[in-house]
Amino acid sequence: MGDQRDAPTIIIERDGGGGLGSFVLGALVGAGLALLYAPKTGEETQKELKARALKLKSATEGRLREAQTRLEERLGEAREGVHARVETVKEAVDAGRVAAREARDELEKKLVKSKAAYRAGIEAARESGDEDEDQEEAGEED
Numbered sequence: 001m002g003d004q005r006d007a008p009t010i011i012i013e014r015d016g017g018g019g020l021g022s023f024v025l026g027a028l029v030g031a032g033l034a035l036l037y038a039p040k041t042g043e044e045t046q047k048e049l050k051a052r053a054l055k056l057k058s059a060t061e062g063r064l065r066e067a068q069t070r071l072e073e074r075l076g077e078a079r080e081g082v083h084a085r086v087e088t089v090k091e092a093v094d095a096g097r098v099a100a101r102e103a104r105d106e107l108e109k110k111l112v113k114s115k116a117a118y119r120a121g122i123e124a125a126r127e128s129g130d131e132d133e134d135q136e137e138a139g140e141e142d
Helices: 019-037 042-141
Strands: none
């Protein structure tokens, strides 16, 4: 006799997404079984089948409306989320532009100051050079 560990393993997977198809299939099987086991006349059975078909149709339409409503809600939420993200990106881009403009203006001001300081340094060096030459000339004359 074999050990239980040697027994084959059977895995059953369920598809969680298709409830409507299973529902319709179950309704059809139920209607077929009702026909086979019904101790009623053909006319009574037809009336009952029509009534059940109408119930099935009504239930199916209700489920479809619910599914459509949920889908529309999810689409609306997705649209709102995308719109919010787009607005956030636009705001970030605008803030980046403002920051870049301010940084450029600041750099331009610093560049103007640096150029002015450079020119002033050159002028000071020239004047200092002129004074040194004047002193050298004055020293030679003495």
